[in-house]
Amino acid sequence: MLYDLDGVIVDSKTTVIEALREVAGIVLGTLPPPEQVRRLAYLPPVQALTELGVPDADQAFDAHFDIAFAAHAGKSRLVAGMTAAMWRIRMAGRRQAIVTLQRRHRLDLLPLGEVFDLVDTIVCFEDAPPKPAPDPLWLALDRLQIPREQACFIGDTASDIQAGKAAGVPVFGATWGYRDAATLAEAGADGLLGEPADAVRLVLAKPTVTVGYDSSATGATVCSGDSP
Known part of the structure; x- marks a missing residue:
């Protein structure tokens, strides 16, 4: 089982939003509205800063983002139920790994705790050409x-x-993360997970998640557990 980190295992949205706002504020001289930043928080930070109108976003990121991220890292929280699901998968004898866009030196700033004991390896931004x-x-x-x-x-x-x-690799969308079910379905997810416990059902091959997406409707249908 492979997992993304931010949004899937750890809810870091507030940390990322505040860090991006702080960096943008330093460069632009004024803090962008929180809602504007929230809409961009799922993007890689340099791209988000570019969208916020920050000139030389790469340079601004290198100069300020780590400090801002560290200042707000305490606002991140583990997703409720995620470590319990990972424990069950681990106890079933399955190997687990994290594949993240995070830089390795930031991992210790996040409240990962026992997550480190539940995974066999973590692939960070520096280890390979990044997703996608x-x-x-x-x-x-x-x-x-x-x-x-x-x-x-x-x-x-x-x-x-x-x-x-x-x-x-079959890929499933975590609807509790940075993007909603419709976005993940439109991106081509093989299925949608409505809660962390669905990951256990998926791995243990019980009746599990399916996804239906009707383009004429308002979004994707998330079916979890034994739902039809």
């Missing part, structure tokens, strides 16, 4: 010694879905 490239997923599978057809990936952005598809 398939390379970090392939690296995780190589480290786990698991073939693609025996794996699955849980993500919460279109970039995650694209990476899973490109890697040849």
Whole structure:
């Protein structure tokens, strides 16, 4: 089992939003509205800063983001029920890995705690060309010694879905993360998970999640557990 980190395992939205606002405020001289930043928080930080109108976003990111992220990291929380699900998967003898766009030096700033004990490896931004490239997923599978057809990936952005598809790994959308069910369905997710416990049902091959998406409707249908 492969997982994205931000949004799937740890709810870091407030941390990321405040860090982006702070960096943008330093460069632009005024803080952008929280709602404007919230709409962009799912993007890689440099891209989000660019969308906020920050000139030389790469330079601004390198100069200020780590300090801002550290200042607000305490606002992040583990997603309720996620470690319990990971424990059950671990106790079933399945290997687990995290594939994230986070830089490795930021991991200790997040409240991961026992998550470190539940995964066999963590692939970070520095380890391979980042998602949506398939390379970090392939690296995780190589480290786990698991073939693609025996794996699955849980993500919460279109970039995650694209990476899973490109890697040849079934990919499921976590609807509790950064993006909603409709966005994940439109990106091509093989299924949607409504809650962390659905990951257990998925891995243990019980009746599990399916997704239906009607373009004429308002969004995707999330079916969890034994729902039809």
